Amino acid sequence: MHKKTRIVILGASFGGLTAAHELRRILPPGKREITVVARDDHFVFIPSLPWVAMGQRTMEQISFPIAPSLKSRGIEFVIGEATRIDPQSQKVHVGESVLDYDFLVIATGHRSANEAVPGLGPFDGPGHSLMSPRETEEARTAWSTFLEDPGPVVVGCAAGASCIGPAYEFAFEIDHALKKRKMRHRVPITFVTPEPFLAHFGVGGMGRARQFLEGEFEHRDINYHTSAAVSKITASSVELEDGKTFESHFSLIIPPLAGVGAVSNSPGLANPKGFVSVDEGYCHREFDNVYAVGVAVAYPPVDETPVPVNFPKTGHMTVQMAKSAAHNIAADVQGGERVTRPPFVHCIMDMGNTAARMQADPVRPPRNYVRMSVGRRWLWAKKAYEPYFLWKMKAGRTWLP
Ligand SMILES: Cc1cc2nc3c(=O)[nH]c(=O)nc-3n(C[C@H](O)[C@H](O)[C@H](O)COP(=O)(O)OP(=O)(O)OC[C@H]3O[C@@H](n4cnc5c(N)ncnc54)[C@H](O)[C@@H]3O)c2cc1C
Incomplete structure (x- = not known):
């Protein structure tokens, strides 16, 4: 293996940035070389998009440029679209260039089907x-x-x-x-x-x-x-x-939703919808140096319904997955226990004049708890969370409230 472990992360949103910063934090600088590849040069706080549609926010207010934030923390950033992944030869094709990896994290989100x-x-x-x-x-x-x-x-x-x-x-x-x-x-x-x-x-x-x-x-x-x-x-x-x-x-x-082309077009990597099937530590079931987190992950529906409804992967869950995947890559590199905690969900639903906060652990039933609370205070909490999360992502902090 290369002297430094080469970790390539595809995607620079909730999943990709969290995985990059968590790996930077856990693995010593001499041991790792982290490269993030993303199609978009800005991080956008997607949960605020409904407010943009309503004219309550501008895109500038809910985004920041990724390059300065990653580069100042020693993480390489490539702006470009990955077109193909070759898990056998451990290569990712991005435009004309090819990146070699020891570990790959797929955090490419979705394609709207x-x-x-x-x-x-x-x-x-x-x-x-x-x-x-x-x-x-x-x-x-x-x-x-x-x-x-x-x-x-x-x-x-x-x-x-x-x-x-x-x-x-x-x-x-x-x-x-x-x-x-x-x-x-x-x-x-x-x-x-x-x-x-x-x-x-x-x-x-x-x-x-x-x-x-x-x-x-x-x-x-x-x-x-x-x-x-x-x-x-x-x-x-x-x-x-x-x-x-x-x-x-x-x-x-x-x-x-479906998986993005780079994943669905790479033979052996994804299911027919283009999502990546992983174990409970977010490791690919066939390639043990490939991880996937966030919307890119394949999860079966929780139940059979008359009209199909699929399992959601929220930003909050994506951050948990990315932290676990980073921890497990670090365990692969330098030894240690793997983590396999099933994701839990905390979300606040804006209802215009009020908001509802819902929590469930784990997300999939049966659960240890489900809680719900409604009130204007959750609307304020949701509004406050947006700049807080943007600051946190920009500063490379990965803790979860
Ligand atoms: C309108 C809306 C509201 C939401 N509200 C909430 C909420 O209130 N709370 C909550 O927890 N979650 C919410 N979510 C869900 C949340 O936004 C997603 O769970 C989260 O964005 C998933 O993060 P991700 O990193 O998996 O993928 P994404 O955020 O989709 O990011 C994908 C990344 O991959 C990159 N990429 C894609 N293809 C390629 C390629 N071929 N090559 C290189 N890079 C590529 C993109 O540039 C991007 O950086 C909401 C989603 C939507 C759409």
Whole structure:
């Protein structure tokens, strides 16, 4: 093996940056050479994208340039798109160059599988999305145009979606924003979801969240349809497989996700959807020097539902996975115990005028605990967490609250 252990990390978001800083912290400088590769030169705090769509934040407020933060801490940063991984020869292809590694961490997140439903947008169809900064900026423009000539709105998730929380947030946020503008009476809101019941979230439910969200939707006059399979989106409607059609002047349907091309095109690395199957220490099941964390990981659904709903991988869970993977790589390099703790979830759902905090440990049932609390204080906590997390990532701190 090379004198220093060469660790290549693909992705520089929740997973990639956490893994890089954790490895820098655990392994002595003389022992490691860490290279982060990412398509994007900025870290974006994705959980704030719904606020960008609503015009409450700009992209500049929720992002920072990655290069200075990594370089000042002795971590190489390559801006470029990995196109292929060759786990047998331990190489990653990035544009014209090839990087050799001793250990690889895959933290490349997702590709929106918009091909799943005709019309899922924005760049493939008339629908809107929050799944990336570029799509969110499009949604912001479309939302402000919509406000000039409002009408019915449909919000929700397509069959097979896993990132379900942001759809609820967006429904609550537009309800609140429209009320503030005294326009809510002109905008019927319909929520469509593949979940068998509200607040299933792809994790089988979260305690009393179901009753709470049913009550809130009823209280706020948000019509909802569960076990809904969206089959087509047009500029003026959202159609379901069972024949129901909802008029919409603005629709935002979260797509199902797939792995990115670099991973799905590399034979032997991923499942047919392009996600990487790992053991409980986030190590690839076949290649023991390849790790995967975050949205790139393959997790089976928690239960069988009439319409498919997939297991979510939140930013908070991604940070836990990246810390465990870094710890286990360090154990491979210099010996020590491996960690295999199943992820737990802490999240705050913005509801416009208030927020709900939900916690479950572990994420997959059966659980040791599920907690839920609602109040304006959680809205303030969510707002405060954004600059705190940005500072923490920039400064290379990896602890978790
Ligand atoms: C609208 C929205 C709201 C959310 N809200 C919350 C929330 O409130 N709380 C929470 O915990 N989670 C939330 N999440 C989930 C959270 O954002 C994700 O779990 C998290 O971003 C996953 O991090 P990741 O590192 O796995 O991937 P990503 O954040 O998707 O990052 C992928 C990285 O890989 C890079 N990359 C991709 N392909 C390549 C390639 N071929 N070559 C090189 N680099 C590549 C990208 O440039 C990027 O740096 C939300 C998600 C969305 C979409």
